[in-house]
Amino acid sequence: MSVFTAAADQSVCTPLPVLGRDVTVPLVTGGEVTYAALDYAASAPALQRVWDDVAAYAPYYGSVHRGAGYLSQLSTDLFENARATVAEFLGCRADDQLVFTRSTTDSLNLLAAALPAGCQVFVFETEHHASLLPWRDARVRYLDAPRTPGQAVETLERALADRDPDEPALVCVTGASNVTGELWPVRELAAAAHAHGARIVLDAAQLAPHHPVSVQDLDVDWVAFSGHKLYAPFGSGVLAGRADWLRAAEPYLAGGGASRKVTRRADGGVDVEWHDSAARHEAGSPNVIGAHAVASACKALTEAGFDTLVARERQLIDAVRAGLAEVPEVRVLSLFGDDAPRVGVISFVVDGWNSSHFAAALSAEYGIGVRDGLFCAHPLVRTLLGSDPQTAGECGAPEAAPGEKSLNAIRVSFGAGTPDEHVERFVKAVKELVRDGAKWRYRTEDGRCVPAV
Numbered sequence: 001m002s003v004f005t006a007a008a009d010q011s012v013c014t015p016l017p018v019l020g021r022d023v024t025v026p027l028v029t030g031g032e033v034t035y036a037a038l039d040y041a042a043s044a045p046a047l048q049r050v051w052d053d054v055a056a057y058a059p060y061y062g063s064v065h066r067g068a069g070y071l072s073q074l075s076t077d078l079f080e081n082a083r084a085t086v087a088e089f090l091g092c093r094a095d096d097q098l099v100f101t102r103s104t105t106d107s108l109n110l111l112a113a114a115l116p117a118g119c120q121v122f123v124f125e126t127e128h129h130a131s132l133l134p135w136r137d138a139r140v141r142y143l144d145a146p147r148t149p150g151q152a153v154e155t156l157e158r159a160l161a162d163r164d165p166d167e168p169a170l171v172c173v174t175g176a177s178n179v180t181g182e183l184w185p186v187r188e189l190a191a192a193a194h195a196h197g198a199r200i201v202l203d204a205a206q207l208a209p210h211h212p213v214s215v216q217d218l219d220v221d222w223v224a225f226s227g228h229k230l231y232a233p234f235g236s237g238v239l240a241g242r243a244d245w246l247r248a249a250e251p252y253l254a255g256g257g258a259s260r261k262v263t264r265r266a267d268g269g270v271d272v273e274w275h276d277s278a279a280r281h282e283a284g285s286p287n288v289i290g291a292h293a294v295a296s297a298c299k300a301l302t303e304a305g306f307d308t309l310v311a312r313e314r315q316l317i318d319a320v321r322a323g324l325a326e327v328p329e330v331r332v333l334s335l336f337g338d339d340a341p342r343v344g345v346i347s348f349v350v351d352g353w354n355s356s357h358f359a360a361a362l363s364a365e366y367g368i369g370v371r372d373g374l375f376c377a378h379p380l381v382r383t384l385l386g387s388d389p390q391t392a393g394e395c396g397a398p399e400a401a402p403g404e405k406s407l408n409a410i411r412v413s414f415g416a417g418t419p420d421e422h423v424e425r426f427v428k429a430v431k432e433l434v435r436d437g438a439k440w441r442y443r444t445e446d447g448r449c450v451p452a453v
C-alpha cells in the first residue's frame with residue numbers, strides 16, 4: 001500500500017526523473033535490490049533533465065570570455081545566460097552580483113574574505129560547518145541553539161544590541177537545518193539584523209532544493225547554495241547578493257579573468273586593475289558546464305512548480321515521521337518541536353543501537369542509503385543528543401563497535417526524485433531492524449561499520 005492515503009491528490013505524487021533511479025545493488029543476505037537513495041541532504045541525484053542539457057552542450061564546449069571562435073562565443077553566452085537564470089530563480093535585485101563558485105562552503109569563504117575591516121559576525125551554533133567556520137579573520141560571536149523560532153529572533157536581537165553600532169556586522173543563518181530539516185525564520189532574522197544595522201547571509205544549501213528562495217522577499221543581503229544539492233552535478237555553487245563588499249574586496253583568487261588590466265612598472269613590479277563585476281571573484285577558466293547545470297536545475301524546479309513539489313514532499317515527511325513514531329525505540333531530533341515546518345531531512349537515534357551499525361544494516365540488508373554521524377554540524381548534534389560539548393566526534397561514524405554507544409545519529413533525507421517505494425521500504429526496514437535485529441554480523445573498519453566477511 002502506498003504511503004499516501006487514498007484521499008491524497010495523486011497528481012502531486014509523481015517524482016521527478018533522476019539519474020540512478022534504476023541502479024541495483026547487492027544485498028549481503030543475497031540477491032539484489034533497486035537502490036533507495038535517501039541521502040539527498042548530502043548530495044541529491046542529478047535530474048535527468050539536467051544531465052540531458054549538459055550532454056547536449058558538451059560537443060560545443062569552449063572557454064569563455066576570451067575567445068573569438070564560435071564555440072567560445074556560444075559558451076560565453078551560455079555562461080552569462082546561466083547567471084541570469086539563476087539570478088531570476090533567486091529573486092535577486094537588479095544591482096546584485098551573482099558569482100559562480102564551487103559550493104556553499106566556497107561561497108561563504110568568498111564572502112568571509114570580502115568582509116570589511118572590523119566586521120563582527122554573528123552565527124548560531126546550529127549551523128553547518130560551511131557557515132560556522134569560514135569567519136577566521138573576523139570577530140565571531142557564536143549564539144546558543146534556540147528552542148523556538150521566536151527565541152532565535154530574540155537571541156539575535158539581544159546579541160546585536162550589544163555591539164558597537166558604528167562597526168560593520170554580518171549575520172549568517174541557515175534556511176533549513178541539515179540535521180533536523182526545520183525551517184528557520186529567515187525573514188524575521190533579516191528584519192532584526194537590518195534594524196540593528198547589520199547585514200545577513202542565507203545558507204540556502206538545504207532550502208533551495210525544497211522551497212522557493214527569493215532574496216527580495218526574504219530581504220537577505222546574500223544567499224549561498226550548492227549545485228549538488230539542487231539536482232546538479234558536483235563542483236558548482238552560487239553566491240548572490242549585494243555588490244559593494246564584493247567590489248571593495250581583493251579578488252578571492254588572483255589570476256586571469258579577474259584582472260581588467262595588468263601593466264609593468266618602472267621598478268619591475270606590476271600594477272593590476274581588477275574587474276568590478278562578478279568576474280573579479282571568478283579567476284581562471286570557469287566551470288561553464290557546472291553553471292549550465294545549475295541553471296538547468298533552476299529551470300526544471302521552476303517548471304515543475306514549488307507548490308507541487310512542496311506538497312508531495314510534505315506527504316513523504318508525514319509518512320516517515322508517522323512510521324518512526326510507531327517505533328518507541330526511535331527518537332527523532334528536533335530543535336523547534338514536532339509541529340515545526342521542515343524539509344525532507346530527518347535525523348534520529350535508536351535505543352540499543354550504534355547509529356553506524358544501524359545505517360550499515362540499512363545499506364547491506366535493504367539497499368537503503370542514509371547518512372550517519374554528526375553531519376558536519378557537530379555543536380548542533382551534540383546539543384540535540386544532550387552530550388558534553390567537548391565530547392569527541394567526527395563528521396562520519398566514530399570508532400565504536402556495533403552495539404556500543406556512539407556520539408552520532410542517523411539521517412534520512414529525500415526530495416523531488418524520491419519514489420514512494422523508497423520511503424515505504426525505509427520505514428519497514430527500521431521496524432524490522434528494531435524488532436528482529438540485524439541478520440548479519442558487522443565490524444568496525446577504518447572508523448566505519450561494515451558487514452563482516
